Amino acid sequence: MEKLTESTLLVEEAAHFIETCYVELGKSEQEIRRRVAEIEREIDSTGSYLHTKEELQHGARMAWRNNNRCIGRLFWQTLEIFDEREAETEEQVFSAIVRHLRFAFNGGQIRPAITVFKQSDQSGMRIWNHQLLRYAGYEQGGRLVGDSSSLAFTKQCEALGWRGAGSGFDLLPVVIGEAGKQPKWFELPDDAKPEVAIGHPDWPEMAELGVKWYAVPLISDMKLEIGGIEYGMAPFNGWYMGTEIGARNLADEDRYDLLPTMAKIMGLDTGSQRTLWKDKALVELNVAVLESFAEAGVTIVDHHTAAKQFRNFEKIEEREGRKVTGNWAWLIPPVSPATTHIFHKPYKNDVVKPNYFYQQAPYGE
């Protein structure tokens, strides 16, 4: 009985996806009916169904288009899909990941891409990293070194036998395996872990801090859901919006906390909040990030340009007769938010599928 209900739900979700997807792809009513009937039979006999390559590709793109928190959605149709549903072993998954990173980095001209592995009802394998490129975080006698957001995962890596150099910017290994079981870990080859040294055109002392950031944001712990099918391993990347690095990763007090250092380099009076030293340091830290990426020839977008691109996205979606949902709190940039149009309008945070979702971590945090 429970099985039956589940199947019915899956058929419904599949049919809903196929209809939307196929209409967007310009297919006929007949093709839709035929494909839905086929999926229904497949679910009847196997309890699940497989997406065609085309469905997978368009589904992953729709999922991006539907993600309420993403300001980069204008480019949803350019998403490159790597279909790696054949990959069985941890080694095969890892080599697909390396390929993805090389493709995405592309010598600095970053390309949005996703690699989709087996669906979750066929494999319990998971990538344990939050992002494929990410710095380790260590707590050494109450003192934090590196990225605090990686503390728990770094401990996991150490338990597996990995040892970091103990610097503030140790790239973590890639950890792959069944949830709850002993996973395997892999070191990325050098050409698959590009980084950018951060300096400021006006303050050379900034470069001497040795601050850097990785070039490709590649989220590897979210699941992709298309037509009722979940893909628990579907790492995807875009390029960075500068504020993610300059106003959060490097600036948050419980992350790299660089505003006081930046203010010191700039010679600001930090004795009173009224001098707005934090705001001045924040802007210049963000200039440093944008200029350093540009200098290194690595794609990055500033928040003003990103907001403008998002406005274009909204216009196009309206023209196409699709409602744009959004999460205002995530869409506004953390620097000068009121200078973007996003700040001045409301967004409906309804969840539309396909989409990317959080899922339980494969290890106890």
Place this chain on the structure above:
Amino acid sequence: MEKLTESTLLVEEAAHFIETCYVELGKSEQEIRRRVAEIEREIDSTGSYLHTKEELQHGARMAWRNNNRCIGRLFWQTLEIFDEREAETEEQVFSAIVRHLRFAFNGGQIRPAITVFKQSDQSGMRIWNHQLLRYAGYEQGGRLVGDSSSLAFTKQCEALGWRGAGSGFDLLPVVIGEAGKQPKWFELPDDAKPEVAIGHPDWPEMAELGVKWYAVPLISDMKLEIGGIEYGMAPFNGWYMGTEIGARNLADEDRYDLLPTMAKIMGLDTGSQRTLWKDKALVELNVAVLESFAEAGVTIVDHHTAAKQFRNFEKIEEREGRKVTGNWAWLIPPVSPATTHIFHKPYKNDVVKPNYFYQQAPYGE
């Protein structure tokens, strides 16, 4: 029947308010019971009830404490209440307003205050201004002069016979009268309309723009609701948080739009968004506001200090066993929001009464 239900609701709201209010004021169970019974009799015979001075005072303070959008709530207990429920004529209301403005400004040492006039079931009189001090906005042949947010109200004033000088900073008259009827308008005396000239310590050209802002934010179009009773005329003031002026009133593209001008004065390269010229100009415009107010000896708070004060408020409320509700989107400052603790936590936007609410404008907008 409808009358009865309304009365029942009013009794309920009144009883709820009296219980909370009297417990906070340290009164006994007996006093609560006695006062609730008294109010019940009053509603039975008159359909409504009057607050004691003490209830009005504590109710207005609770209303401030409960306002989800206000970051300044730490100081809720310092609110000064002027009870002007006896005022009958427009002239009497106006003279109470002048007294309020003088008290609030206090030579620059701004004091939070509210003046409460007759409750709405006794008088339909309203103050037509959004804020008591506010600049006129004119559209002259497609060109905007002054504050665009005052366009409709400025037209109303002109229809009443008022004429502004046509500058960018013409303080509007005070308009008082029954909603929908012919109101009276009054010019404030000079000592009741303090302003601050805005200049920047590092860029003297800024002062030459002739930009200024009024010293006291005094909202006059919201209604105060206490224990089921509505006060449609209850103007209140605090002091400014700098970003309200520097990041919204003077910066928004559809308000005074000063970022391009500021950037020019600063000699910034505005050719590309990536230089973050908007963010740099925004920070310095906010420095200008804060420094100019400080220089003029007028109370103002920067957003970092305000956020810290709000954190204190949250701690005290927790200690008192009261839940702090909040509207995240309004509480985060529009400059460097992620540098404040508010950005990093969720707030429940539940409406708790007493509170301040929007009400319909007394004129067609």
